[in-house]
Amino acid sequence: MTKSIPAVRTSLLLDAALLTLAAVDAVFEVTTDELAYRDIILAVIAVSALCVRRRTPYLVLLATLPSLEVGSAVLPSLIALYTVAELRPARVRLVLCAIAVFAFYTGYWHTPESKASAVLDAIYAMMFAGAPVLLGLLVRTRGDLAAKLTEIAQARRHEQELLIDKALARERADLAREMHDVVSHQVSLIAVQAGALQVTAKDEASTHKAQVIRMLSVQTLDELRSMVAVLRASGTSPTALAPQCGIKDLPALVAASGITTTIETTSDDSADMSKVPAAVQRAIYRTAQEGLTNVAKHAPGATATLQLHIKARSVRLTLSNSAPARAAHPLPSNHNGLLGLRERAELLGGSLYTGNSVDGGFQLSIELPLHV
Structure with a gap:
């Protein structure tokens, strides 16, 4: 040396x-x-x-x-x-x-x-x-x-550098996953809505604008996929970009919400949990997440019941809560959460229902086909 x-x-x-x-x-x-x-x-x-x-x-x-x-x-x-x-x-x-x-x-x-x-x-x-x-x-x-x-x-400095690189790679993978799961979904909705507007528009100017919006959305999706590929750390498997939440994570979501919730799961004899698409599972999870968030915001002290029914051709989630035990503190809300759930359900070919229940509570229900 x-x-x-x-x-x-x-x-x-x-x-x-x-x-x-x-x-x-x-x-x-x-x-x-x-x-x-x-x-x-x-x-x-x-x-x-x-x-x-x-x-x-x-x-x-x-x-x-x-x-x-x-x-x-x-x-x-x-x-x-x-x-x-x-x-x-x-x-x-x-x-x-x-x-x-x-x-x-x-x-x-x-x-x-x-x-x-x-x-x-x-x-x-x-x-x-x-x-x-x-x-x-x-x-x-x-x-x-x-x-x-x-x-x-x-060796200690080298180990610290490796730990820093590993943490950065994990953060890059998390960022890529969020961009893939959230941003790409929103841009996809824009493209779908622009396509629908292009078909239903009555004048040529509106049709042209809808066509431009759809074209820009598609280009944005392509650029987003390229950016996700760059952000994804080397050695990360492609499945790391798949949705990380699904039906199996519902009990953990309920436990973390702090709301007294009863979970009821039923399925038909011909239903197969492994055949539920990842996009459907993510939509079910996001629906339960949004519903529990709304219960915590607008019905403090209420209890809830989460019913999951898996059929041979569809899956339905119903979240209902009792009347609030005390007055809720006013919080800013523009109902974008429910609007996003409705658009997600329509994009997957399903439906979303929201309304008050007979006991003074609220009910949120989504049903999605298994073949999307």
């Missing part, structure tokens, strides 16, 4: 600082001790090898060991071992490198001055070899954890 500019700059500054410390250590050792010309050359080699410590850490460590043994430069071996632990954390090789540093520091092939001196050298060598190994492993672990955290953050 490519490092960022700040990370590269920090790495270069660290290399420069370590190289400077190693050079200072070598100069101090050379100037304070009387060393042979050979020992000075070994110190220069050890310090110079640190320039490529990240590329070939094993060779750099090997180049610093002679100066460690003669004592002309100690810090380069420490830095080289730290680099091996940070960049090449293979256990066996790391242990061998640490043993090599321990051995060259103690110099057991030379005769020790005393047993106490040999023990002290061993303790110092263990500290000298163990500290850079632990520090290198710690720095590497920290880097690995930082990389994991970055990866987790990227």
